[in-house]
Each structure stands twice: as structure tokens, then as C-alpha cells.
Amino acid sequence: MKLGRFGVWLVTGLSLFIGVGVAAASPAQVVHAKAKTTLKTFPKSMRGTWYSYQYNTMYKYKITATKFINNGFVERLHSRKTSYVVKHTMNSKHPSWFIAKNAKAKKQTWVTVWGWDQWGGDCAAYRVTTHKLDGHKVPVLQVAGGPATGYWTTGHGYHTKKLAKKYGNHYYKGERKHSLN
Known part of the structure; x- marks a missing residue:
């Protein structure tokens, strides 16, 4: 099969176009690479003592x-490789161990908490938001649960018992509330 001058230029042009396209697309893949391990520490904004008041009980x-x-x-x-394969056993060797990962759901970043041997299902999720309470901007620990497709708020944590008691069963605008709450 004879390509001729036009055929040679066409094949050369397509090869260059595909080669440049692949080279240009490669750096974007590196930027969006996933973490290779779970979180080693909680974010500093989450650390501290938090109080939550629900159904006449202070937590x-x-x-x-x-x-x-x-x-x-x-x-x-504890931290582990994300490639770790969970072995299902009836007796966990580490009942007080858990892992945490950053996750995004509904354009919000959460810290999700999973049991060491847990491989799927619902998880607990936490994030710190700021709300204006009594005229002051206050950090609030939003506690949620559910599947990774979107969490529903189950409660809030505050740095003082007074705020926890005052806003104990309060939900903020835009939060997904579970039907059992």
C-alpha cells in the first residue's frame, strides 16, 4: 500500500498530535494522585476537648x-497503606485501633473514621465548621455518619459545656439531618 505525500503528512501529524496530547495530560494525573497511607494524625483544628449535649445527656x-x-x-x-487488604476475623487483634481518611462529599471535606478491620459500610465523619453564636464566631465540631456518598449530621461538639447545652439539639442551615434525629 502506497501512502503518498498526503498520507505521510497525515500519519506524521496524527502521531505528533497524540504524542503531545499524552505528554500534556500526564502532569495533571500526578497532581490528583491519591494518598498512599491513611492519616497519621488528626488535623490541628479538630484537636481539643469538645462537649455535645443530646437528649439530656452531656458527652x-x-x-x-x-x-x-x-x-x-x-x-x-493508626496509619496503614491504603492498599492494605483487610482480613476478616471474628476476634479483632486491635479493638481500640482505628484509621482515618480525608474524604469529600457534597463539596465538603470530612475526616472519616473506620475500624482497623473495617472494609466498607457506614463510617463516622467529623469536620470543624465556624458558626456565629451569640454574636461570636465559634468553631463547631460537626459529627455525622452514613455512607461516603453523603453524610447526615447526628450532632455537634462545642468547646464549652454552656454552648453544648444551649445548642445541643440545634441543626444548622444546609446540614442533612437523619430522619431518626
Whole structure:
């Protein structure tokens, strides 16, 4: 088969076009690469003592760099490769271990918390937002749950017991509220 002058130019032009297109697209893939491990520490904005008041009960959460203390029960944050394959066993070797990942849902960034041996299903999710309460901008720990497709708010944490009691069963504009709340 004889290509002729036009055929040679066509093949050369297409080759250059495809080659330049692949080279131009490659850097964008590197920028959007996923993390290779889960979180090693909680974000600094989440750390501290938080109080939540729901249904006439005060709850206390203390978040450090690597611990989540929920009413005295200590859970420890551990990091692992995201490629780790979970082995399902009835008895967990690490019942107080968990992993955390950053996740985006509905244009919001959350820290999702999973059991060490958990491989799927619903998870707990946390993020710090700022709301104007009593004329002051106050950080609020939004507590949510559900599947990764979108979380529903189950409660809020505040740095003082007074705010927790005052805004205990309050939900903010734009939050998805579960039908059981």
C-alpha cells in the first residue's frame, strides 16, 4: 500500500498530535494522585476537648494528635497503606485501633473514621465548621455518619459545656439531618 505525500503528512501529524496530547495530560494525573497511607494524625483544628449535649445527656470528646477519647473510652489512630487488604476475623487483634481518611462529599471535606478491620459500610465523619453564636464566631465540631456518598449530621461538639447545652439539639442551615434525629 502506497501512502503518498498526503498520507505521510497525515500519519506524521496524527502521531505528533497524540504524542503531545499524552505528554500534556500526564502532569495533571500526578497532581490528583491519591494518598498512599491513611492519616497519621488528626488535623490541628479538630484537636481539643469538645462537649455535645443530646437528649439530656452531656458527652465529652477529647481529640489529640493520635487518640480519640469518647467519654473515657480511648481509641488509637493508626496509619496503614491504603492498599492494605483487610482480613476478616471474628476476634479483632486491635479493638481500640482505628484509621482515618480525608474524604469529600457534597463539596465538603470530612475526616472519616473506620475500624482497623473495617472494609466498607457506614463510617463516622467529623469536620470543624465556624458558626456565629451569640454574636461570636465559634468553631463547631460537626459529627455525622452514613455512607461516603453523603453524610447526615447526628450532632455537634462545642468547646464549652454552656454552648453544648444551649445548642445541643440545634441543626444548622444546609446540614442533612437523619430522619431518626
